[in-house]
Amino acid sequence: MITISNLTKSFGTFDAVKSVDIEVPQGAFLVLVGPSGCGKSTMLRMLAGLETPTAGTISFAGNTVSDGDRGWTIEPAERNTGLVFQSYALWPHMTVSGNVEWPLKVGKMPAAERKTRVAEVLKLLGIEKLAARYPNEISGGQQQRVAIARMIAPRPGILLFDEPLSNLDAKLRVEMRTELLRVHRATGATSIYVTHDQVEAMTMASHVAVLKDGEVEQFGTPQDLVAEPRTAFVATFVGTPPANLIPVAPQGVATTFDGNVLPINLNLSGPAQAMYRPETLGVSAEPTPKSLALEFAEASPVAGRIMITGTKGDMRLTAVVDSAPKFTPGDTVHFTVPETPDALFAPNGERMP
Numbered sequence: 001m002i003t004i005s006n007l008t009k010s011f012g013t014f015d016a017v018k019s020v021d022i023e024v025p026q027g028a029f030l031v032l033v034g035p036s037g038c039g040k041s042t043m044l045r046m047l048a049g050l051e052t053p054t055a056g057t058i059s060f061a062g063n064t065v066s067d068g069d070r071g072w073t074i075e076p077a078e079r080n081t082g083l084v085f086q087s088y089a090l091w092p093h094m095t096v097s098g099n100v101e102w103p104l105k106v107g108k109m110p111a112a113e114r115k116t117r118v119a120e121v122l123k124l125l126g127i128e129k130l131a132a133r134y135p136n137e138i139s140g141g142q143q144q145r146v147a148i149a150r151m152i153a154p155r156p157g158i159l160l161f162d163e164p165l166s167n168l169d170a171k172l173r174v175e176m177r178t179e180l181l182r183v184h185r186a187t188g189a190t191s192i193y194v195t196h197d198q199v200e201a202m203t204m205a206s207h208v209a210v211l212k213d214g215e216v217e218q219f220g221t222p223q224d225l226v227a228e229p230r231t232a233f234v235a236t237f238v239g240t241p242p243a244n245l246i247p248v249a250p251q252g253v254a255t256t257f258d259g260n261v262l263p264i265n266l267n268l269s270g271p272a273q274a275m276y277r278p279e280t281l282g283v284s285a286e287p288t289p290k291s292l293a294l295e296f297a298e299a300s301p302v303a304g305r306i307m308i309t310g311t312k313g314d315m316r317l318t319a320v321v322d323s324a325p326k327f328t329p330g331d332t333v334h335f336t337v338p339e340t341p342d343a344l345f346a347p348n349g350e351r352m353p
Ligand SMILES: Nc1ncnc2c1ncn2[C@@H]1O[C@H](COP(=O)(O)OP(=O)(O)OP(=O)(O)O)[C@@H](O)[C@H]1O
Pocket: 011, 016, 034, 035, 036, 037, 038, 039, 040, 041, 042, 043, 196
């Protein structure tokens, strides 16, 4: 179990991470996700012991490893964590097996044991044939495997990943996701993984923490976040594709949806944001009494269905439907809105009861 309590990191007067409280169960795969600059890497660096928190504590299995209130942190090498970055940072003058063996040498493991362990992890990552090559003689994907092998060789109890797949092409990323999860399970370690790719987050995670401006907007399983987003930000950040938000306001017994009056009564007392999942919206070429006209933007096939996106000003709606008329860019597409939204959020983004 990793316990993060009131964790804060300030750079001068700027708080990059603010009062974060999270408990990560043993063996979990926690993904930290959020837009650029929200504090993901800073969180991971504190977990790795590369930064001392300004306030709050981190403990691993009940032992405090960083204490911002006292201003100390246990050194990276002493805290049973392994870290892999986006850039693989392999030692160019060492072979693949030399790279993987290095942390074991530093850890003073006897030579015979090192040899067995290196062979074991190279096999686990499927790179045993590359053992004698140098980093410049293998591909980017293979280099990333070597970096992961090097990280897990000393058997750390906690694996930390900072956007490890972002340098790889799309196909390799998908393959490596599966591979990483296999390694995670094989080691039995608790993993914490930073990404700004929500698809990666939702497919890999046992737990997700959505960060915004240094704070945790929501922490839970991927299913929890999609089913019950606590804020409008989370609603538009998770799910494939993410949920739609439409600005709404009461108009007698009707409601204005982004300025258009529709005969739907949402019983509102003031302005709000209505959330509709893409599969609840319909599309048609002709208007209906409960539809909104947007400009067609794109259509793409998803798992045997069709995803249609339209835009109007700042609003972007996505519907996932079984079939749709053929639209071309510039056409008007009418999105039909169901009577009941999937959720309502106040203008400040908080979920309404
Ligand atoms: N050493 C530093 N000094 C001052 N500000 C910093 C420092 N490190 C990070 N920051 C700031 O803290 C905020 C959080 O940075 P961080 O790198 O944790 O974000 P991130 O979510 O990982 O972003 P990205 O997805 O772009 O990597 C940013 O606004 C960044 O500019």
